[in-house]
Amino acid sequence: MDMNENKTNEKVEETRLPDTKEGKLVKALIGKAPYAEGSVRRERRVEFHVPAERIHDFLELASETFEMLMQISVVDWLKEGEFEVVYQLWSVSEGVHAFVRTRIPREDAKLPTVMDIWPVAETYEREAHEFFGIIFKGNPRLGPFLLEPREYEKHPLRKDFNMLSYVKAIYGDDFDRYDESKTNYVI
Amino acid sequence: MDERKDFGENDGVIHYELQEFKLFEPLFKWARKKSLWIVAFCTGCGGIEMPPLATARYDFERFGIMPNPAPRMADLFLITGYVTPKTLKRIIITYEMMQDPKYLLAHGSCPINGGVYWDSYNVVKQLDKYIPIDVAIAGCMPRPEAVMDGIMEIMRKIETGEADGWKRYRENYEYYRRNQDKLFGEGWREKEAKRWLAWI
C-alpha cells in the first residue's frame, strides 16, 4: 500500500524473499530489472513497484512469465496528488498473480501504452482514460467508451468528482430522497 | 408540403376519434388486449426474468403475449430495469418507431425513482418525464408473478381505455421533447447516428 514502506536497499530485499516458487520468480525478474522493487505478499500473490518511466520495459520483461494482463486498476490518491496504476498480471504457467504498481502525478497523468505487448490492454486503457483521464500514449482509441460525452468530460471516478452535486444539477427535481422532515437525505 | 394534400383533411394522421372507428372500438379493444406483442428490447437487469415468463413455468403466451423482434409490429414495450441516458436514446427512438396504439410497462423500482442507483451519475431518475408510462411495477427485481400482475393490469386498462400513454405522448409531445432535449442536448438524434461513422 505505502510506497515508503518498501524503500529498503537491495540486500535486505533479497533476504526477505522466501525460498518458494514465488520468491524465485520475483528474484529472477528483479535480477533482469534492477530498477524495480519486488516482494511476495502471500502464496500466489507477488508485488512489484516500478517507476513510471520504466513501466513499459518492465512489463515487456514480465510478459515472458506472466502471459495474461487481467486488468489495469487505477486508484486515485487525492491527498498525495497521485494516481496509482496497478497492472494485474496472471501467470498461467506458474499460477501466480502479480500486482505491478506505479505512481504518476494527477495533473500530468501520462503513461505509455502496453497494447503492443497485450492487445487487450486497449480496452483497459480506454476505460482508465475514460474514468480517470490518464492519457496512454500510443493508444489510438482513447475517447468516450462507456459514457456519453458529457459524463466523459468529468472523468467520474476521480475522487474530486462530487457525484451528489452533479446528479442534483442534471436531474434536479427528480432527485428526491429526503426524509419526512425534508431536511436530511435518506440512503 | 404539397405532398400532404393527397391525404386529404386528415393530414396523413388517422384520427381514432372518428365516428366510423368508434363503432368498432369495443372489438378493437378486445383484440388489442388479447394480442400484446412485446418488443424484444430488454433493458437493464429485468431482462433475466423474461425467459422464465416466456417458458413453461409462467408461460405468458397463454395471454396472447409474444416477444417480437421488430418494433413496428409490437404493441407493448417492457422497460425491464434501470435506464441509462445512452439506453434512453434508443428507447425513445424505438418507442417512436412503434405503431399506435402502444403501451409501456415499467418494470422495477429504477424507472420510477432511480431505485438503488438513486445517486448514480449515469441512471435516469424518473422515466415518466421522457416517455409516458402506463403501468409501473415496483420491486427489485419484481417476481414473474408481479410482472404477470402488471400485464393483467395493462389489459384491464386497455379495456377501460385508461392506457392512453400513446395519446399523452402525442398531445404533450412538446413537453416530452423539451425534457429529452434538456437531458441530451439539442439535435441528439442526428448526432448519435453520425458519431460512429468516423470510426468505420
Add this chain to the structure above:
Amino acid sequence: MTNPEVPKELREEAKGHDMYLHPIAKDTYELFFGPQHMATENFSIILKMDGNRVEKAIVNPGFLHRGFEKLAEQRPYFTNIALLLRICVPESDVPENIYSMAVDEIVGWEVPERAVWIRTTVLEMARLSAWMFWIMGFGNEIGLYTAGQWAAAYRERFMRLFEELTGGRVYHIYTVPGGVRRDIPGDRWLRQLRDTVEYIKSKMKDFDEILFDNYITFERTEGVGVMDRRFALKHAVTGPNLRATGVPYDVRKDDPYYLYPELDFEVPVLKEGDSLARVLVRRYEMEQDLYILEQLLDMGPPSGPYMVQDARLKALPRFKPPKGDAYAHVESTKGDFGAYVVSNGTHKPYRVHVRGPSQSHGVTVLEELLKGARLADVPVILKTLDNCPPDIDR
C-alpha cells in the same frame, strides 16, 4: 467494363453457359447491430459490411453503465453487497463472492467451515443455473428453441432452491464478508438439491440429443470464430473460451479457493478453438459441475457457525477493516471474474475495481473474431463467447 476482381475461370464458365457476369462495384454499408436485437442484449456492434461478410466491427458498449465503482465508494462495506451483485445478472453470486473474499483477506478473517461449504455449493448452483441460461440463449440463437424451453424450465428448479435458501430468485444478497447471511433451511433443502442434481443429470442425455450432438449445431458452429492459443493469451481470454484453445487454466485448480482443493474434478480442454469447441467445453463442464455438487452433498455441511465470530460485526454500518488491498477471483461460467478492493481504514471502501471476463471477450476479441464472418455467424460468435454486457459496463 469488366470487373478485375471476378476470377477468370468464373468469367469463362459463365460465358460457356451463355451468361455474362455483371461487374459489381465493391460497395460497403454500415449495419447497426443492437441494442434492440435478440442476440446482443443491451450491447451494440457497428458492422461495416461487404455484402454478407463483415469487414470491420466496432463494439459500442455502455448501455448498462451505472457507475458501480463510484457508488461502492459511497456506501458502507456490507451495503455494497446489495449493489455489486448486480454486475453479473445471470450469475449474481459471483460478484458477491469475489468482493467478500477480498474483504475477508483484508480483514484477515478465516471463514468458518460451514460458511465455506455453503459458499461453494451456492457458487456451483449458480454455475449450473447460468449454464441453463446459456443453453437457452444459444439454443434460441441457432434456432433450436426446444432446448431453450427445456433449459429455462430446469433453471426454475434452481431458482426455487435459491429462493428457499436466500429469499431472492435472481439477486440473492447472500454471501457477505465473514460468512453467509443465513443458515441452510434444513435437511429438506439438501434433499431437494440432490433431487434437482439427479434430475438435471438424467436430462443431460436429452440435451445431447437435441443440442450438443445435433447436426445443426455442428454445421452452425464448426470453424466459426477460430482463435488460437497465442491469440487467446494475448487477449486475456479466460474460462471455457480459453480452455477451448488448449490451455488448461481454471481458477478453481490454479488459484484454489474454498473447498475446491478437496474436490475431485477435471478441467476439460479442447484444442480447436472454434465455436464448436467452446460449446463442447461448456457441455463437459456442466457434467463436472453436477459431479462437484454430488460430492458436496455427500460431504454434507460441516457443523458450526455460518458467520465469523467478531465483535466488530455488532455495528455493521460502522464496520471498519484495516488498511490494505486484496485481489480475489473466482471461476464463473464466463471466465475469470476478479475484484480488487482497496481499504484506507474508513467504513467505506476506497476503491473497488471489478474485472469482468467479458471485458476482453466482448471488445477486442469480438472485434477480431467478427472480421470476415458472415452476418448469420455474428450471433453464434456472440453466444459462444458468452458475452455478458454488464461485465463490460459495470
